[in-house]
Amino acid sequence: MSVLAVSLLLASVPITSADRAALDAATRAVYAPYHSAALDEMAAWDRDIWTREIRNLVRQWQSVVPEDEPDALNGADWLCQCQDWDSQNFGVNVLSLEAVQPDAANVAVTIELGFDATRDAVLAFRREGGRWLLADMRTEDYPEGIKAALRQTIREGEAVRKARQ
DSSP: OHHHHHHHHHTOBOOOHHHHHHHHHHHHHHHGGGGOTTOOSOOGGGSTTBOHHHHHHHHHHHTTOOSSSOOSSSSSBTTTTBSOOOTTTOEEEEEEEEEEETTEEEEEEEEEEETTEEEEEEEEEEEETTEEEEEEEEESSOTTOHHHHHHHHHHHHHHHHHHHO
């Protein structure tokens, strides 16, 4: 994570205070449901927080998800990288927020799950339709990003489907 964070800092461009506030709000909105004991059952990939490109990849992935077993993407929640969390003690700490292009920014966070457990992530946001949406996410589980994991899992699912025909 530290090498990734350093490389993100080197690639940064100036960010306006308005964009900084909007990105902070977008980051908090991504994790807002985890603060409630009554978290709805909507999967992370179904939430309206992803760019059009990620939503398209999710649709492709869902068309090849195996019916009889979990694949590399549906075993845990993408955003918290967990299956369980303590909503009373859940928290997100923004470590850095850097623009990499006028309409793209990276936000490094530490996610506190409760139970003395934390996860680190770098959220790649892109401005689409006036909103900051998740364009990718790098974590320990997805070091190349969720976008690359989606593409890989789609390829694997298509190969399995072809082999069964």
